[in-house]
C-alpha cells in the first residue's frame with residue numbers, strides 16, 4: 001500500500017491558519033504514506049500534475065488531498081487520479097479549509113486539528129476499495145409540471161431540441177399569472193400579446209403533449225426513469241369538439257365569481273378562463289354546475305350544436321415514464337386577510353396588485369376604465385403601498401418580494417396613462433429596481449407621469465365615508481401624513497403557491513425556510529434540486545420577474561435535455577448494500593430512507609422464505625441514514641464501510 | 656414631529672406647476688438623494704434642507720415652502736445644480752421660489768414705514784432693488 005498525501009495552501013485561505021509544512025511532515029510519519037507534499041493551489045493544473053507524476057513515479061495506489069470541501073473539487077481530483085489508472089473512489093479528501101482554517105483563528109490549534117484529520121483519513125484510505133459506477137437506461141422524454149410562463153418556456157425549449165415533453169397544468173388553461181397581467185414592466189408591452197404566441201405554439205407543437213386540468217399524483221423511480229401518475233380531471237366538454245361559440249354560457253343559470261378576474265366579476269358554471277385560453281375549449285366546473293346530472297339541468301348540453309358536452313366524463317389516470325422533470329408551479333400572493341392594519345380584505349376599495357391588473361385591463365371587469373370595486377365610480381387618486389407583507393420578519397414575510405417595487409411603479413404609470421389628471425402616490429421603504437432598464441423605468445414614472453413617491457410605510461387604512469383614509473409617514477420630511485384615496489393597491493408579497501408545496505411533497509423535494517423549493521446551490525445550481533433529474537424554474541424557487549423566469553426555464557430545459565439526450569447514465573457508486581445474512585427484515589431502514597430506495601423482498605434461505613431489505617441502486621443517494629439506523633449492522637455503504645469509519649474514529653481518539 | 660394632510664387639489668397642483676414653469680425644471684425628477692443639501696455651503700443656516708424643499712414642492716405644499724428661509728438663504732452658487740444626479744437645475748428652483756413669492760405675494764415697501772435705524776444700515780442698492788420688486792409704483 002502506497003498512499004500520497006497532498007496538502008493545499010489555497011493561497012492564504014488555508015496556510016494563514018494551518019502550518020501546512022508541519023502537516024506535510026507529520027503525514028510522512030504515518031503508516032503507508034509514500035509521499036507527502038504541499039502546493040499553493042492543488043486544484044490548479046501544476047498541482048494536479050504533481051499528483052499524477054507521483055502516481056506514475058512512486059507507484060502510488062491511494063491519494064489523499066487535504067484542501068477545501070469535497071463539494072468543490074472532489075470531481076477534479078477524482079478525474080486526475082483516474083487519468084493515471086487509479087479508481088476514482090480511492091481518492092480521499094480532507095477538508096482543512098471549511099472545517100479548519102475558516103472556522104478557527106488559532107494557528108496552533110488549527111494545525112493540530114488538520115494533523116489529526118489527515119491521520120484519520122490515512123487510516124481510512126488504507127481500507128478503501130475500488131468501486132464501480134453503475135449505469136441505467138434513460139427514457140428520452142421530459143415532464144414539465146405547471147404551465148405558467150416558466151413551464152411554457154421550458155416545454156417549448158425541450159420540444160425545440162427535438163424531444164417529447166408532457167406539460168401538466170392544474171387549471172383549465174396554461175398561462176399562469178402572466179395571463180392575468182395587463183401590461184409588463186419595463187417596456188409596458190401588453191402581457192397577452194407577448195404570451196399568447198407562446199401559448200398557441202404549445203398547443204400546436206407536435207413534440208408537446210398538453211394535459212390541462214390535471215395534477216401529478218405520484219412519482220416513483222429515479223433520474224432517467226421516473227414513473228409518473230397524472231390525474232386528469234374531467235372537463236365535461238370534449239376539447240376537440242368545442243368550437244368556442246359561447247352558446248352555452250347565456251343559458252347556464254349558475255353565476256359564480258370569476259377567478260381569472262380575481263373574483264371581481266361573475267362567470268357561469270360553464271366557461272372559458274379567458275378568450276386566448278389553451279386548450280381552446282370551454283369547461284364545466286363540477287363544483288359550480290347543478291350536479292353534472294342532466295335530470296337537474298342540461299341547458300348547456302341542449303344548446304351545444306357540436307354536441308361537445310359530456311356529463312359522463314370520468315377522471316382519467318395517465319401513467320407514463322420520463323427521464324427528467326421540470327417543476328414550474330409558481331407563486332401566489334400574500335393573503336390580504338393577514339394584513340389587519342390594511343383592513344384584512346374588508347375594505348372593498350383596498351385591493352391587491354393582481355386585482356389592479358384585472359381592473360385596469362380592457363378585458364377585465366371594468367372593461368378598462370378603472371372603476372373601483374365598491375361603487376363602480378371612476379378613480380381619481382390611488383395610493384400604492386409597497387412591501388405589503390414583505391420585509392416584515394416580525395409579523396409577515398421576512399424577505400423582499402423583489403418584483404413589487406417594479407409592478408407598483410408600472411401600475412402607477414398605467415393609471416396615469418389612463419387618468420391623466422389623476423394622482424398616484426407610492427408609499428415605499430426603499431425603491432428596488434435591480435434589473436435591466438428598471439431604474440430608468442422608475443425615473444420615467446416620476447419624471448414623465450409625475451407619480452409621487454413618499455418614503456415611509458402606511459400604518460393604517462380606514463374607511464372614511466366613500467374614501468379611504470391613509471395614515472402614513474413621510475420619513476424624509478419627518479412628518480406623519482394623512483390623505484384620502486379613492487383606491488388603495490397593496491403590493492402584496494410573493495409566496496410559494498399551494499401547488500408548489502403540493503408537488504414538493506409528491507416529489508419529496510427540499511424546501512427552504514420560506515417554503516420555496518430549495519436549489520441544489522443558490523448560485524451555481526439555481527435550477528437543480530435535491531433530487532437528481534428534477535429541475536425547477538420560475539417563482540417556485542422564489543420571487544422573480546418574467547425575464548428571470550424565462551432564462552431559468554431555458555436553463556432547466558437544457559439540464560433536462562442533458563439527461564434525456566443520453567442512452568444511459570451513471571449513478572452514484574457510494575450506495576448502500578445489504579448483508580442478507582445479517583438482515584432480520586425488521587424494516588427500520590425502509591422507513592428511514594428519505595428517498596424510498598429500500599423495500600423488503602422475499603428471499604429463500606435454508607428452505608424457508610425470509611424478508612430481507614433490498615436497495616434500489618438507482619434510487620439510493622448514498623446518504624447513509626439506513627446504515628446508521630440498522631440495529632444489526634446489516635446495511636453498509638460502499639465507500640463508507642463501518643470498518644473505515646471506525647478506523648477514522650480510532651485515529652481521532654488517539655490524539 | 657409635525658403632521659401634514661396631503662391633498663392634490665388645484666392649489667397644490669398650481670403651486671407645483673408654477674414653480675416648474677418659472678424654473679423650467681421637472682420637479683418630479685427629484686428622487687430625494689439629498690446630494691444638493693449635502694453640498695450646499697449654507698445648509699446649516701436653512702430651516703429646511705434643499706431636498707426637503709424639493710419634496711414639499713412635489714407635494715404642492717406652498718405654505719411650508721414659503722414659510723421656510725431656505726430659498727432666501729440660497730446664494731445661487733450653483734453647487735447643487737452641478738451635483739444633482741438627476742440633472743435638475745436646483746438653484747433655478749430656489750430662484751423660482753423666490754420669484755413666486757415676489758410675483759404672487761408681493762409685499763409692498765413704503766419708504767416711510769421703514770425705521771430710521773434700518774435705513775442707515777441698508778445699502779442703497781438693496782433699497783433700490785426692493786423698490787423695483789416690491790413697491791406698488
Ligand SMILES: Cc1cc2nc3c(=O)[nH]c(=O)nc-3n(C[C@H](O)[C@H](O)[C@H](O)COP(=O)(O)OP(=O)(O)OC[C@H]3O[C@@H](n4cnc5c(N)ncnc54)[C@H](O)[C@@H]3O)c2cc1C
Nearest residue numbers: 146148149150170176177184185330331499538539545546
Ligand atoms: C401583480 C403582479 C404584477 C406583475 N407584473 C410583472 C411585470 O410587469 N413584468 C414582469 O416581468 N413580471 C411581473 N410579475 C411577475 C410575473 O407574474 C412572474 O414572474 C411570472 O408569472 C412567474 O411565472 P411562473 O411560471 O414561475 O409562475 P406562475 O405564473 O404562478 O405559473 C405557475 C403555473 O403552475 C400551475 N401549477 C401550480 N401548481 C401546480 C401543480 N401542482 N401541478 C400542475 N400545475 C400547477 C399554476 O396553475 C400556474 O399555471 C408580476 C407579478 C404580480 C403578482
Ligand code: SF4
Nearest residue numbers: 387390401402404405
Ligand atoms: S420589491 Fe420593493 S415593494 Fe417589493 S418587497 Fe422589495 S422593497 Fe418591498
Ligand code: SF4
Nearest residue numbers: 593620621623624626
Ligand atoms: S444510503 Fe440513504 S438513500 Fe441509500 S438506501 Fe440508505 S437511506 Fe436510502
Ligand code: SF4
Nearest residue numbers: 695729730732733735
Ligand atoms: S445654489 Fe443655493 S441652494 Fe444651491 S448650493 Fe448654492 S446656495 Fe445652496
Ligand code: SF4
Nearest residue numbers: 685688689691706739
Ligand atoms: S440632488 Fe437632485 S435628485 Fe438629489 S435630492 Fe437634490 S434635487 Fe433631488
